[in-house]
Amino acid sequence: MDPVTGAAARDAVLAVPFAGGRSGTAPLTWGQRAIWHAIGRTAPNDHYFNLGRVLPLADRGAPVDAARLVAALTSLVLRHEALRTRLTALPDGAPGQLLYGEGRFDLIVREEPDPARTARAAEELLAELSGRRFGYADEWPVRLGAVRCAGRITHAVLALCHLASDGHGAEVLVRDLRLLVRRGSAGPVSARTPLELARRQAGEAGRRAGEAALAHWERGLAQAPPTMFAAPVAAPRTPRFWTGRLVSAALPRAVDALAAGHGVSGSAVLLTAAAALVAAGQGHRTAAVMPIAGNRAAADRRTMVSTLSQDALVVLPLPDDPAGTAVFTDLLPGAFAASLAGYRAASYDPAEWDALLERLARERGTEVHPYCCFNDMRLTERVAAPGGAPDAGELARLRERTVLDFPATQERVACRYCLHLTGDDAELTVTLTADTAYLPPEAIHAHLRALEELVVASAAGAPPRLADLGGLLAPSRVRA
Amino acid sequence: MSAPGTPPSPDTGALRLRLAESVARACDGAVGAAQVLASTESLAALGVGSLALLRLADAVEEEFGVLLDLGDGALHTDGFDGLVAQLVRLGATEPRWTP
Numbered sequence: 001m002d003p004v005t006g007a008a009a010r011d012a013v014l015a016v017p018f019a020g021g022r023s024g025t026a027p028l029t030w031g032q033r034a035i036w037h038a039i040g041r042t043a044p045n046d047h048y049f050n051l052g053r054v055l056p057l058a059d060r061g062a063p064v065d066a067a068r069l070v071a072a073l074t075s076l077v078l079r080h081e082a083l084r085t086r087l088t089a090l091p092d093g094a095p096g097q098l099l100y101g102e103g104r105f106d107l108i109v110r111e112e113p114d115p116a117r118t119a120r121a122a123e124e125l126l127a128e129l130s131g132r133r134f135g136y137a138d139e140w141p142v143r144l145g146a147v148r149c150a151g152r153i154t155h156a157v158l159a160l161c162h163l164a165s166d167g168h169g170a171e172v173l174v175r176d177l178r179l180l181v182r183r184g185s186a187g188p189v190s191a192r193t194p195l196e197l198a199r200r201q202a203g204e205a206g207r208r209a210g211e212a213a214l215a216h217w218e219r220g221l222a223q224a225p226p227t228m229f230a231a232p233v234a235a236p237r238t239p240r241f242w243t244g245r246l247v248s249a250a251l252p253r254a255v256d257a258l259a260a261g262h263g264v265s266g267s268a269v270l271l272t273a274a275a276a277l278v279a280a281g282q283g284h285r286t287a288a289v290m291p292i293a294g295n296r297a298a299a300d301r302r303t304m305v306s307t308l309s310q311d312a313l314v315v316l317p318l319p320d321d322p323a324g325t326a327v328f329t330d331l332l333p334g335a336f337a338a339s340l341a342g343y344r345a346a347s348y349d350p351a352e353w354d355a356l357l358e359r360l361a362r363e364r365g366t367e368v369h370p371y372c373c374f375n376d377m378r379l380t381e382r383v384a385a386p387g388g389a390p391d392a393g394e395l396a397r398l399r400e401r402t403v404l405d406f407p408a409t410q411e412r413v414a415c416r417y418c419l420h421l422t423g424d425d426a427e428l429t430v431t432l433t434a435d436t437a438y439l440p441p442e443a444i445h446a447h448l449r450a451l452e453e454l455v456v457a458s459a460a461g462a463p464p465r466l467a468d469l470g471g472l473l474a475p476s477r478v479r480a
Numbered sequence: 481m482s483a484p485g486t487p488p489s490p491d492t493g494a495l496r497l498r499l500a501e502s503v504a505r506a507c508d509g510a511v512g513a514a515q516v517l518a519s520t521e522s523l524a525a526l527g528v529g530s531l532a533l534l535r536l537a538d539a540v541e542e543e544f545g546v547l548l549d550l551g552d553g554a555l556h557t558d559g560f561d562g563l564v565a566q567l568v569r570l571g572a573t574e575p576r577w578t579p
Contacts, residue, residue: 297531
């Protein structure tokens with residue numbers, strides 16, 4: 001069996017056996033192939049893509065012992081085929097997926113004698129389990145952990161390989177595991193599985209849908225500059241990629257108010273703001289942004305555990321504005337429509353996508369890729385929080401609590417501008433991971449600050465003029 | 481299908497009804513078909529969210545065999561009537577018109 005990597009001396013290792021499941025082989029789904037390509041471009045730092053979740057189990061309900069957790073985990077891996085699927089080579093040499101009907105996982109149980117430290121121990125175990133790259137063909141795509149205090153399991157820990165699941169799927173797993181531990185059952189399972197989805201995508205219906213999606217990409221890319229960040233502006237830092245972070249209590253209120261006022265989604269407000277600022281900062285008249293699309297609108301995909309997310313393309317032409325009177329909020333209705341069209345065209349064969357971009361590069365004589373991505377990781381379709389539109393004074397008070405920092409750096413990321421959104425109604429966390437050769441650290445913070453300023457000023461009834469967006473990014477303004 | 485060059489027939493009753501039912505299904509029933517039929521505001525103002533619009537596009541493709549252009553701004557500004565007009569332009573027809 002597999003060596004038990006990640007177990008420390010004080011850990012117990014328990015077997016989680018499973019048997020009686022379906023087995024089979026199929027090509028990779030488009031979503032799996034997309035993340036597999038991204039992993040290849042990011043190796044050996046591909047642990048960047050790992051996902052982690054901690055499930056607290058000591059908060060309420062009957063005490064959970066290890067046997068109960070093992071039984072629940074066995075049910076979980078039988079229920080979700082993605083968890084017992086590994087990468088394999090198909091007869092033609094292409095990467096494929098191999099579903100196992102039986103096998104054994106290892107559960108690492110960490111003893112934590114101090115009841116006040118169990119949550120911290122769980123986070124530490126998660127960091128250990130998710131901090132190493134997966135053996136995609138030789139290892140199960142989920143590493144299982146737990147923290148035990150005085151014989152009672154306080155936390156379950158799941159470190160997930162992105163080939164098996166995206167963030168939505170990880171939430172499904174946590175919900176199901178909670179139900180399996182508490183009740184022993186978790187209701188009906190998603191009818192769609194990665195194996196069947198792969199076979200459907202390889203068939204005629206899949207080919208038609210993929211072609212329609214790639215036609216959208218070709219039309220959009222033809223309207224946009226070859227890339228949003230064309231020329232390095234500084235010597236890259238070491239490590240080269242810096243993550244800037246803005247935590248804002250003003251943004252969620254301002255975003256909700258703008259979304260409600262303009263009949264668009266909150267996500268579209270933030271996408272439009274980011275796109276307009278990138279275009280202004282780089283001197284483009286058209287912005288091209290690649291949001292990560294969940295591809296989970298269809299009812300049969302909502303609770304499917306797999307990686308369905310793929311890149312979408314949203315192209316946003318800025319209006320002709322010779323008088324300089326157009327304001328940011330003028331962009332919202334058109335940008336919302338453009339983003340819906342983009343999200344609709346986000347399911348396609350990544351190999352054909354690669355071929356399209358190679359052909360466009362030959363035709364235009366230069367590499368074609370926006371290198372500008374946007375990932376709204378908030379999970380549900382959001383409705384505006386109660387409380388109505390905030391006034392300017394309230395937004396200004398909330399902004400006093402805004403925090404800006406640099407929490408992380410990376411050696412290698414296959415993009416130049418990656419904006420990630422997490423958070424809730426009370427606080428929005430916006431991180432921008434960027435290539436410091438194109439966006440030096442001060443420019444990363446300038447973009448984050450300007451994003452907040454643009455959205456908050458617009459919600460307060462004073463939307464900045466599009467002609468002034470470049471000024472919002474000026475470093476002197478950030479220092480002020 | 482109406483002859484080329486003729487304006488869309490104002491008699492789009494059956495199409496409107498089927499489409500309103502599709503919108504209601506895409507919204508998981510949060511917005512009713514009758515409410516959609518009676519609406520004059522944008523679909524967003526009616527409470528049709530972005531995920532529902534994506535589901536609607538899937539449903540329209542399946543039921544009417546046409547690819548809905550979500551990037552057409554009219555869908556958002558002209559509401560349900562704009563959606564009906566787009567489908568008529570795309571050649572989606574009521575069952576009784578189908579040859």
